[in-house]
Amino acid sequence: MISINGLHKSFGKLDVLQDIGLELATPGVIAILGPNGSGKSTLIKLILGLVLPTHGSITVLGESIDHSYQYRKYISYLPQIARFPDNLKVRELLDVIEDIRGKSRIKASLIDYFGIETFLNNKLGHLSGGTRQKVNLVITFMYDTPIRILDEPSAGLDPIAMVALKKLIEEERKQDKLIVLTTHIIPMVESMANDLVFLLEGSIYFHGAPGELKRKTETNNLEEAIAKLMIRSGTPIIQSSANTYGSLLNPKMLKE
């Protein structure tokens, strides 16, 4: 459904993604993992046309996305940061999206599902972060698109909403959709993902099923497997954070 070829992206001198080739042909849940700054969000934004590639090509459902916007009607996107115009009411925001994408048949049931009906007449600027994220989720799931791209869907959600979200994704997987998600919550990945893409410093370090990753790293636990993957790749993130904690916990420093 999504095919990426020789994709390269740099911001000025900084190479964010290098030579990415990725074939997401079969429906299911694909988790994009990687340390902060590994290029997860950039990859997602490239697929959406928010970021333009330096080299390389992307096709969505067989259609090149270069200079096109129509292909985006097959994608629904959940942005990482849920911020909306402060002076609009929730109801009006949903209307804006419906104006753009057409009437949604399942809007009412989704509003009910995520329990935001009491907030419909509240201004978006007055909502809490978690409620805004629920509005964000309603906007994303309002349309029955073959592809969903979710950037950190669990951010700010309470456990109840989190379970609701998981159920929803589970439901959608059965409908043969392609769901691409980034998250730092490994249990969520473990229970849902068919496929893992592990990005490291702008390259694909591992692509395969979670079981395969466990086999390769000889662990039974995905969290451990991913930690091992980071250590083996010699990524400085673990070491430097260990150092930071080490120095923070240094009793000498505390005394001073």
Next chain:
Amino acid sequence: MKKIIIYSLKDLLRSNWIYFYSVFFLLTTMALGWMSQDPLKVVVSLLNIILILVPLVSLLFGLMYIYNMREFTELLLAQPLPRMHVFGGQYAGLVIALSISCLAGIGIPFLILSLHQTVIWFQVSSLCVVGVALTLIFSGFAFFIGLRFENRIKGFAAGLTVWLFFAVIYDGIFLWVLTIFQDYPLEKFTLVMSWMNPIDLGRTLLLLQLDISSLLGYTGAVFQHFLGTVWGKIMSGGILVLWIGIPLWGVRRLAKRKDF
């Protein structure tokens, strides 16, 4: 694009700043109207306020709007919409909201004043045209700067620099050049220089309507001689329109290849 315009208008017309802006003009115009019985003087004083304030507010409010909308713009750009419709719609929404606010702030007091005294409607409407044109131009600059600088502090600094340049520094340089070369014929140079700054252009256009160009001395006569003709008016009007286009052309170029 219409949908984007409507939603931005809905959002903007509920902003307190827009009301504040309107009320400021309302009070200023009322005060000027009550204090002076000479309608011409009211228009000239108001002109000076508009020439300074409209560019400043358009730039700062525009930048504030663009930076506040940053994440939502991203969501809109991920919808099946062409990029230019998103930005075009937001620009139109911003410009319409600011213009309504400015026009209401000037228009309502004059309507009230017209009950008691004569109002020179033609000049007042010219004043409004200049106000709207400056809103269009400097909101365009705000969009350009907002897209160019991701960092808000840099963006606001750039916005203030643009305003300072056109409102203050340009005139300073202009006067300085005029005094240095005062022995040479400078009429044509002056004319061209006044076209290169939208604020000056607005000022000359309006002062000519007010028929007080004689106050400007010999240069004023040259202005009147040229700009008073139909051709001169068309040309100045055309240049003002060109000024609206310049930042928008930049916005188009930036928006096409920008990463969000």
